[in-house]
Amino acid sequence: MPHHDHDSSLRHRLGRTIRTPIGVTALTACLLVALVAVLGPVLLGDRAAQVDTDAINQGSSAAHLLGTDQLGRDIAARVVVATRLTLRLTLMAAVIGVGGGLLLGVAPAVVGRRLGRLITATVGVLVAFPGLLFLLFLATIFGVGSTGAVFAVGLAMVPPMARLVQNLTASIAGSDYVAAARILGVGRFRMVVRHLLPNIAEPSVLFATQATGGILVAFSGLSFLGLGVQPPQYDWGRLLNEQLNRIFVNPAAALAPGAAVVLTGLMFGLVGEVLAQAGGRRAPQAPETTPQEELGTPPEPAVEHDGGALVRARDLRVTFPGGRQAVRGISLDIGAGEAVGLVGESGSGKSLSALALADLVPHPGRVSAAALGFDGHDLRADPRLGTELAMVFQDPMASLNPALRVGRQLAEVAEVHLGASRAEATARAVDRLDAVRIATPGRRARQRPHEYSGGMRQRAVIAMGLMGKPKLIIADEPTTALDVAVQREVLDLLAEVREESGAALLLISHDLAVVAQVCERVLVMYAGLVVENLPVTELLGGAAHPYTRALVGAVPTMTTDRGTELATIPGRPPEPGETGAGCPFAARCERVRERCHEDTPELTALGPGRQVACWYPVGTAAGRPVAATAHTAKATS
Ligand code: SF4
Numbered sequence: 001m002p003h004h005d006h007d008s009s010l011r012h013r014l015g016r017t018i019r020t021p022i023g024v025t026a027l028t029a030c031l032l033v034a035l036v037a038v039l040g041p042v043l044l045g046d047r048a049a050q051v052d053t054d055a056i057n058q059g060s061s062a063a064h065l066l067g068t069d070q071l072g073r074d075i076a077a078r079v080v081v082a083t084r085l086t087l088r089l090t091l092m093a094a095v096i097g098v099g100g101g102l103l104l105g106v107a108p109a110v111v112g113r114r115l116g117r118l119i120t121a122t123v124g125v126l127v128a129f130p131g132l133l134f135l136l137f138l139a140t141i142f143g144v145g146s147t148g149a150v151f152a153v154g155l156a157m158v159p160p161m162a163r164l165v166q167n168l169t170a171s172i173a174g175s176d177y178v179a180a181a182r183i184l185g186v187g188r189f190r191m192v193v194r195h196l197l198p199n200i201a202e203p204s205v206l207f208a209t210q211a212t213g214g215i216l217v218a219f220s221g222l223s224f225l226g227l228g229v230q231p232p233q234y235d236w237g238r239l240l241n242e243q244l245n246r247i248f249v250n251p252a253a254a255l256a257p258g259a260a261v262v263l264t265g266l267m268f269g270l271v272g273e274v275l276a277q278a279g280g281r282r283a284p285q286a287p288e289t290t291p292q293e294e295l296g297t298p299p300e301p302a303v304e305h306d307g308g309a310l311v312r313a314r315d316l317r318v319t320f321p322g323g324r325q326a327v328r329g330i331s332l333d334i335g336a337g338e339a340v341g342l343v344g345e346s347g348s349g350k351s352l353s354a355l356a357l358a359d360l361v362p363h364p365g366r367v368s369a370a371a372l373g374f375d376g377h378d379l380r381a382d383p384r385l386g387t388e389l390a391m392v393f394q395d396p397m398a399s400l401n402p403a404l405r406v407g408r409q410l411a412e413v414a415e416v417h418l419g420a421s422r423a424e425a426t427a428r429a430v431d432r433l434d435a436v437r438i439a440t441p442g443r444r445a446r447q448r449p450h451e452y453s454g455g456m457r458q459r460a461v462i463a464m465g466l467m468g469k470p471k472l473i474i475a476d477e478p479t480t481a482l483d484v485a486v487q488r489e490v491l492d493l494l495a496e497v498r499e500e501s502g503a504a505l506l507l508i509s510h511d512l513a514v515v516a517q518v519c520e521r522v523l524v525m526y527a528g529l530v531v532e533n534l535p536v537t538e539l540l541g542g543a544a545h546p547y548t549r550a551l552v553g554a555v556p557t558m559t560t561d562r563g564t565e566l567a568t569i570p571g572r573p574p575e576p577g578e579t580g581a582g583c584p585f586a587a588r589c590e591r592v593r594e595r596c597h598e599d600t601p602e603l604t605a606l607g608p609g610r611q612v613a614c615w616y617p618v619g620t621a622a623g624r625p626v627a628a629t630a631h632t633a634k635a636t637s
Pocket residue numbers: 545546547583584585586587589590591592593596601613614615616617
């Protein structure tokens with residue numbers, strides 16, 4: 001991992017790209033055009049304005065390189081002098097286009113959902129409208145003249161720019177670090193300035209540069225049509241308009257302003273190309289695969305909890321359009337300081353259940369619950385948990401804002417949420433990095449996420465969660481994207497952090513070995529339902545649900561030698577919406593009987609601290625009574 005920071009790395013890449021032939025050409029063209037724009041009117045202004053009635057409509061000669069116009073003025077001098085006005089008007093229109101595009105593009109992320117949708121739809125309609133017609137329509141509205149043309153051309157650039165920014169913003173708004181900032185209650189304006197704009201700056205600048213070339217051509221087109229710059233002012237489009245009727249008599253006079261437009265337009269394109277090459281980012285690394293680890297000895301409970309639930313959910317559901325339910329009414333309690341594992345295959349609803357607790361279910365999913373409480377506070381009325389909840393996601397790179405120094409990101413948590421001063425917050429950030437065993441934390445705090453290794457990033461995310469005093473840490477597949485060697489370190493760290501902070505832990509994983517290493521209790525999810533709730537000590541030999549048994553059997557190091565063939569669960573879990581009456585596991589279950597197809601088993605007590613949703617649990621001789629005695633996945637320890 002390179003140890004230079006993001007800015008110097010961009011400067012380095014820019015410097016390298018400028019030394020390529022395309023870079024040299026773009027830089028030379030820029031300097032030349034800027035020089036002509038600055039010096040042209042100073043040196044040739046008088047000559048360009050000088051009327052000579054003795055030399056009207058002349059062809060090219062030694063005295064007049066491109067000939068003269070109908071008032072005997074030197075056309076070459078006029079083309080040079082027109083550079084400044086042409087560029088000024090082009091850049092003004094670009095500022096309007098870029099500014100308007102940014103505002104409209106970011107707006108849906110800032111305003112309410114309904115207004116946001118309206119803005120997105122309006123931009124969509126405007127983008128679909130043919131650009132040339134839109135431009136002419138605006139030019140007619142704003143009227144003839146350079147001011148009107150600047151607005152017309154600038155506004156015509158707003159929809160495509162807004163669309164680009166909307167797309168970029170939407171992708172960033174869905175990232176984990178924005179989700180984390182939302183949990184912390186970071187204000188919308190701050191979110192835009194700190195998290196959105198820095199991360200869309202690069203592609204936006206590239207687009208704006210290349211679009212400026214288009215603006216130059218469009219503006220010249222309006223002037224050429226007589227809708228733009230009016231005499232006595234003149235830009236390249238206006239000169240083209242004046243000389244086109246003499247193209248067969250003096251072609252050079254008509255071609256010169258046209259060539260100036262094309263070449264300068266190309267220059268903008270080249271500059272955009274150079275920036276694009278310099279800004280080209282490396283593709284993110286694919287996550288490593290996770291081999292199964294040995295089941296560790298389950299740790300002792302870190303904190304004695306009194307049975308009072310920190311998290312209490314009843315009939316929690318996550319519904320998507322069309323009525324498809326990905327989480328179908330689960331109930332769970334997590335005690336203060338308790339470590340609970342939530343396991344299941346992908347698509348079982350385990351991650352969505354956790355996201356529902358944190359009010360982070362992605363749009364258009366809807367969360368409903370008969371009760372949803374956190375430490376006595378009703379999350380349905382106010383879902384914000386502030387620093388009482390720490391989230392650790394699968395991909396630590398996505399959880400950190402790549403544009404900000406790690407220490408600053410951590411410090412912001414304390415500044416925004418705990419009202420700490422900048423110095424206090426920075427000191428705490430360094431202290432927290434130290435607490436998650438990041439060596440030389442002072443130096444590391446000044447680095448950006450790309451300078452960290454994967455394991456260090458995940459530590460930094462955990463440190464961010466520790467900036468406050470979390471009562472619950474939700475860790476969603478926290479080790480899946482990490483190198484095998486650092487997986488255990490991160491798990492140990494989570495266990496340690498939990499012990500020191502007294503926070504409860506909800507660990508979501510498809511990997512039973514990981515859960516067994518850290519948790520005290522396991523909830524097994526299948527097809528949007530909790531199908532078993534058991535102490536982790538029972539997992540290996542005492543699981544009662546055939547699905548839990550099958551999951552345990554699929555972990556090679558739990559019940560088999562490494563050499564033996566891996567057990568797999570035949571079939572696939574039902575998709576949301578595919579489930580009807582009967583047990584959702586029936587199609588894959590070895591113990592299935594007639595009743596399983598007809599009645600849905602509910603989560604029912606099966607001894608102390610045990611619950612199972614199965615008519616014929618493993619280890620029991622016969623069928624169970626129909627009446628459910630409990631619906632809550634709560635350890636009764
Ligand atoms: S209820 Fe029937 S089908 Fe479902 S898990 Fe139990 S035995 Fe298998």
